[in-house]
Amino acid sequence: MEEIELIKKILRGERELFKEIVEKYQGFVYNLSYWLLKDKTEAEDVTQEVFTKLYFNLKKFNFKSTLKNWLYKIVTNHCKDKLRRKKINALSLEETSYQPLYKMGYYVTSNPVEENEYYSLLLRKYVNELPEKYKTILIMHYFENKDYKEIAKAMKIPYSTVRVYIFRARKVLYKKLKHS
Amino acid sequence: MKRCKYAELVMLYFDKELTNEENITFVEKHLSSCKTCKEWYDYLKKLDASLRSSSSEVLTPPPNLLVHTLEKIDRYESVRLEKPSFLKWWPYLLIPAAVSIICIVAYTILTSPKEIIVKFELRESDLPYTITKVAVVGDFNNWEMENLKFVTRERKWSLKKRIKPGRYHYMFVINGTIWLPDPNAEGYVEDGYGNKNSILDSNIM
Numbered sequence: 001m002e003e004i005e006l007i008k009k010i011l012r013g014e015r016e017l018f019k020e021i022v023e024k025y026q027g028f029v030y031n032l033s034y035w036l037l038k039d040k041t042e043a044e045d046v047t048q049e050v051f052t053k054l055y056f057n058l059k060k061f062n063f064k065s066t067l068k069n070w071l072y073k074i075v076t077n078h079c080k081d082k083l084r085r086k087k088i089n090a091l092s093l094e095e096t097s098y099q100p101l102y103k104m105g106y107y108v109t110s111n112p113v114e115e116n117e118y119y120s121l122l123l124r125k126y127v128n129e130l131p132e133k134y135k136t137i138l139i140m141h142y143f144e145n146k147d148y149k150e151i152a153k154a155m156k157i158p159y160s161t162v163r164v165y166i167f168r169a170r171k172v173l174y175k176k177l178k179h180s
Numbered sequence: 181m182k183r184c185k186y187a188e189l190v191m192l193y194f195d196k197e198l199t200n201e202e203n204i205t206f207v208e209k210h211l212s213s214c215k216t217c218k219e220w221y222d223y224l225k226k227l228d229a230s231l232r233s234s235s236s237e238v239l240t241p242p243p244n245l246l247v248h249t250l251e252k253i254d255r256y257e258s259v260r261l262e263k264p265s266f267l268k269w270w271p272y273l274l275i276p277a278a279v280s281i282i283c284i285v286a287y288t289i290l291t292s293p294k295e296i297i298v299k300f301e302l303r304e305s306d307l308p309y310t311i312t313k314v315a316v317v318g319d320f321n322n323w324e325m326e327n328l329k330f331v332t333r334e335r336k337w338s339l340k341k342r343i344k345p346g347r348y349h350y351m352f353v354i355n356g357t358i359w360l361p362d363p364n365a366e367g368y369v370e371d372g373y374g375n376k377n378s379i380l381d382s383n384i385m
Binding site: 018019022023026027030034035040043044047048049051052055056057116119120122123124127143145147148163166170171173174177179 | 187
């Protein structure tokens, strides 16, 4: 309720109140960006860009949803391009030779740290490519350590839907990893 | 790969979403015998290891992030405000432009003289000769012949014509050769060659 009031005030012209929103959510946005990109500098950039985007698009806010859920969308969309570019950078080295090793995440080469990183990024890229409705739920589950009930509450959807979406999302990831 | 029908149950077990003891025991037993589900379970573990963030990993945003973010917004906003104002208000120019166009068009339509319909008629009985063709020539058609039609029932030649209001001189041309003034004209005027032109004046009509 308070948050909605705050947004309404900002929209009415009290622009300086936007600082409160940044203060409240910068930790969340920064950590989520870091979780997706595994890079602090990039996470910082994304955070700034996401809030700038939010500021100029605040009038599009759907008051039925929450700001946090909306931020999930903005951050993941914003990271899409960055993850795609990352993939090129990270994989152009020895993409083909790595291929079979990553199936299901079994690594057998000499540099497990690098590979773990690779696998982790690849996975995040795949997560970010999931359909919007699965994506947010799965990220909530892993990034915020939320259980099904908590996700259902945050997203305002039934428990059974959360269960089905998480199952489907994981199936999609499973297939992608198998075939990558 | 074909998936076992208990895959979802295995997932719920893994996520500790199973509350029923019987189900838990069932999944545990099933996992020891189903290879597909074991693989699925290992994959879930792997996902967890790679994706789940531990509480120790929570980062504190850099201290100047807030300031930088707000500065960035300010910068963007000032750029937006500095946009040549013309770009912002040029659409408003369209309004007076549209209004003036509408006014000009309306003025032209309203002030331009409306065309009127006049009827040229020549009765067969008005003339002593056999008529095969009657045309009208005048100022309104640059003295080029326009044929009248014969109305059998009324035994007359007739033509309806749309012209602008004004005063015109005209004549009938009978059988393509004989020039005659209209016997029923509003008036006549000398043409300077010894003949009389008929007069058509819309103001008198």
